[in-house]
Amino acid sequence: MSESKSILFVCLGNICRSPMAEAILANTLKSTRHVVDSCGTASYHRGESPDSRTVSTLTKYGIKTGHKARQLKKSDFEKFDYLICMDENNLRNIRDMGKRWGVEQNTIAIKVKMFGHWRPENGAFGEVVEDPYYGDITDFKRCYDQCNLFCKEFVTQENLL
Template sequence: MVKVLFICLGNICRSPLAEAIFNAKVAARGLSGLVCSDSCGTSDFHIGELPDERTLACADRYGIPINHRGRQLQRSDFRNFDYLVAMDTSNYQNTVKLGQRYKLKTDHIYLLSEFAPDASFTDVPDPYYGGLGSFEEVYRILDASLDQFLAKLENLPSIHGKPQ
């Protein structure tokens, strides 16, 4: 099983939306038993909270269910996930620093934009202080980027039952 963790700041906007979109794409491709994802934040601002209502509304417009409560990045996540995928440079750096502080492996931490080489962005913008249009923009970025990321994962030998 390939395990992916999506990371943003508070875990109520970008990363739970990324998790939900990704899980829907995984299910649509018949990979549910082979690939899974979760999401978290680098801060403790929203632990236990539901995603932002605008995140929920955006996902609902596209028929994508979100079943998530905010949580903070944990030490065990570095061991339990194959890919730690940050939404932006700041959270990428915070994730790397945390891993280094605990002397954990950090070579599996990525920016989402690394999986979308033709993308015109480095950071997925934080829509928290914007309106619904900001959440739609994030949805479009995630939708396209996660297609490319999942295509890369589908090419892994482990997805096809072969050891890496």
């Protein structure tokens, strides 16, 4: 059994991709010894529930979420072992915010990774989890498939079970 880890998924608004990844990973781990959370780099949706299409997609697979959107904060760099972002803009924003807050560069380099870093070796889905917000339910299904696959790889590669 691996040691307890803390994982924070980060996207822009924290109502689509990151709460979906959070719910999938929490469901996969089915454990309270690991901490799983999500947030956004922007504050647009602070306090809101995930997008209804995120909730309906998760529900289709028997996964529930009670998440409320929040924005990344300085203490997240101390609290979490992993800060996992969905795309290059999120990656740049997290790094910039960390620098502005005086977080050590080494800490940022070690903790902040693209979610696609844990994709299967065959490169399935590429590295970026595209934002489905302006799309339709098929975009949310693709996001789910990608997050589900990356979560399984993350759990395996990081030996979390």
